[in-house]
Amino acid sequence: MTLELKGVSKIVEGQVHIAATDLTLEKGTMNVLLGPTLSGKTSLMRLMAGLDQPSSGKIFWQGQNVTGMRVQDRRVAMVYQQFINYPSMSVYDNIASPMKLLGVDQAEIDRRVRESADLMKLTPFLDRKPLELSGGQQQRCALARALVKNAGLVLLDEPLANLDYKLREELRVEIPKIFEASGSIFVYATTEPEEALLLGGNTATLWQGRVTQFGPTPEVYRQPVDATTARVFSDPPMNFLQISKTGERLMFGDGQSTVATGKLAELPDGRYMAGFRPNHLEILQHTENAMKFTTHLHVTELTGSETFVHLDHHGARWVGLIHGVHDLEIGAALEVWLDPRHVYVFGEDGGLVAPAAYAMAA
Amino acid sequence: MQQKTTNQKAWFLVLPVLILVAFSAVIPLMTVVNYSVQDTFGNNQFFWAGLEWFQEMLSDERMWNALQRQLMFSGIILAIEVPLGIFVALNMPKSGFWSSFCLVVMSLPLLIPWNVVGTIWQIFGRVDIGLLGYTLEALGIDYNYTQNTISAWITIIVMDVWHWTSLVALLAFAGLKSIPDAYYQAARIDQANRWKVFRFIELPKMMGVLMIAILLRFMDSFMIYTEPFVVTGGGPGNATTLLSIDLVKMALGQFDLGPAAAFSLMYFLVILLISWVFYTVMVNLDKKGM
Known part of the structure; x- marks a missing residue:
């Protein structure tokens, strides 16, 4: 059948x-x-x-x-x-x-x-x-x-x-x-x-x-x-960030960059899109090479044991899902951390260039 | 120890309602009750009559005959208007221009005043100048609502069907429109035929509004006065003398205030009783989810 x-x-x-x-x-x-x-x-x-x-x-x-x-x-x-x-x-x-x-x-x-x-x-x-x-x-x-x-x-x-x-x-x-x-x-x-x-x-x-x-x-x-698929298959939707590759490094803005490894190393220089799921955004530095971004806090939603934070990063809206209940001040600057292992890289046409390292390992 | 404060000012707030209800319902009704237990010969002289008028009315064949005619009238028009209304609703376009068009055309009879409806049909059915009466006469059909009992009955029934079927149809249509499309899809997937769709989806889903339609039509037809009065005046003889026509004859024609008052009260109680039965049935249907 x-x-x-x-x-x-x-x-x-x-x-x-x-x-x-x-x-x-x-x-x-x-x-x-x-x-x-x-x-x-x-x-x-x-x-x-x-x-x-x-x-x-x-x-x-x-x-x-x-x-x-x-x-x-x-x-x-x-x-x-x-x-x-x-x-x-x-x-x-x-x-x-x-x-x-x-x-x-x-x-x-x-x-x-x-x-x-x-x-x-x-x-x-x-x-x-x-x-x-x-x-x-x-x-x-x-x-x-x-x-x-x-x-x-x-x-x-x-x-x-x-x-x-x-x-x-x-x-x-x-x-x-x-x-x-x-x-x-x-x-x-x-x-x-x-x-x-x-x-x-x-x-x-x-x-x-x-x-x-x-x-x-x-x-x-x-x-x-x-x-598009990544956006659909993530709730709240996946967050996106313009990045660029120059030489061996991926530039994330805010003075943050990582070394391009694996598939990414072979990419030509140019502009790309980084995508990451809300649950991978953190408000504390958990890993050594996590990147730090400064955002402004718009709204917080408490769901009991978790906190949704709606952030503004240079005009782009990000949503983060943070464990635990946090007393955060609305409108204030908030530093968030992102482990490069959790970042998907998409081409400018939207096609996947490299999946996140963690997803390959799983 | 603190005293419980008493404040009776709240009575003033309900006073307007009490006055309104008193003047619009209680006082008029009590006047009728007053007449029904007394006898008067005018000059404002009253004599206590007790339940005499009620006994007299109950043993009077005149009222029973009128009641019989009334039940027959209501029964016949319900038996025609309800299935016909459903049939019309089922065949109406569901949306678009023609749907609105049908709704407007069907609302027209509902907007015409009762006595105008009566006059329209009174003229329409006349054998000398009325289109219907004249045509039937020309075709050799024996039709004359002023002399023939059957003609008179057919005329007032057709008139009521013409006037009120739209109401049933509009209510049924509203009921049909509220059925989600998924029900019809489910029926298609189950391979149900047209009759089964009607019997197991449309009819049960319409039951609520249909009961309201039946209740409205029953109460209205049970109290009908103007239209048959204009057309036949209760005749020929007493053939179309329905309850309300009989009541008016008694109260105004013969000025028998006592019996007419007793008659009114019983009339009122009968309507109340039947409406209560309908209401109970409706509530039970609701509970069963029909």
Whole structure:
């Protein structure tokens, strides 16, 4: 079982919703579509499901061309951000409904409903109406409905976005479990990098309707192919800084420089972009060769055990994620430290020139 | 020990509301109650009658007949307007120019004053000058709302359907518009057909506004007076004498103030009772998430 998209695009009224995309999803894999709102995650899913027809390109399912085939005739299941259940049916009937429409026999329906209800911890609620359940249970019911179909392709469109923090954590742990039990191709859209990392599998990063990179999730995270992917796969987004190479040294401004080693040593002189994640910015010098930058503090956000600092560095906005709670004065100058091992170097066109040393080691 | 301070000034703040409610509801209602338990021959002379008028009204066939006609009228118009309104709402364009156009055109009957609606249909149905009446007559169909009971009933029912179906349709349309697109997608993925989409998504999701539509239409039709009065005046005979028309005949035509007052109170209680039943059903439906 594979789902292949070959040069699939979607153009609506002259606007490119999805740029020509090639993507191959293998049997039994978890595939995360990661991108901000309006980056095309839902559009891409609708194309995969067959809810929309591509403007160009072809879609293959198990090697067979299914482009233009109605969604009714494909074996797909979908779960949405809103909790979509049939409001007048009981939980049992909701879960049974796709199988009833497929004409599965009664005993089989009963067996599969009870099995999936058990998996989704819905057994005590089978007689209730969906609206008599909590938000988390409603979404479990929708997940159970998607699962019992035994569809080869299960599309989850930000399924946890409408849940509160606690329930989200709870379901997030369960989704990989049900995924393993099903053996289907799972596609999971999310805006949160953290969620992609937790789910593992493969990740496709999306930016303005374009898949910027597709590969195993840790690899995409550690070695983003370009600045856009790095920006998408970091929350808060990656910070950037103009740097230049002269001779053997990389000049970071503020009188800071490092020796260009490895791949960087072979680069021609010129201007580059340095990128680093917010959690790598420090307010104390931890390593000997860390570089020091003087910034101005704009805003601080406390999240209990961590502090987000929004900084101004010569007109550029940086965000730092600092461990612990710090009493920092807003508007004052703040010295921050950055270990060169945590710096990604991108070309001026945005393409990755050298990944950070730490990412290579990991 | 500190004394608890007493401050009665707060009463002044609720006084305007109390006065307003007293003059707009309590006093008029109590006047009716007053009449219903007394007998008067004019000259401001009153005699205590107790529950006599109520007993008389309850044993009077006239009221029961009017009530029967009234229930039949409300039942028939609900049975037509609700399904028709849903049907119209389902077939309306969902957005764009034609959607707005339909909304405006359908609101028009709702904006016409009741007595004008009555007059329109009274003229429209006349066999000598009315387009409808004349056409039917020319086609050889026996239609005359002033002489034929069935013609009279058909006229007032068609008039009410013309006047009020839009209300049901607009409410149903609002209910339909509030259904997220994801429901329809989910149904498509589940391979549900049109009827199943209606039965399991649209109808349950519309149930809330539909109950309001039914409640409004029921109460309004149960109290209807102006339109049938203008068209048929309750005739031929008593064929279209609905409750309110009968009440007015009794109170103003015959000046039977006592019985009419007792009649009014019972009329009021019946509406209150039925509305309460509707309300309870609605709240229960809400709880079930329909």
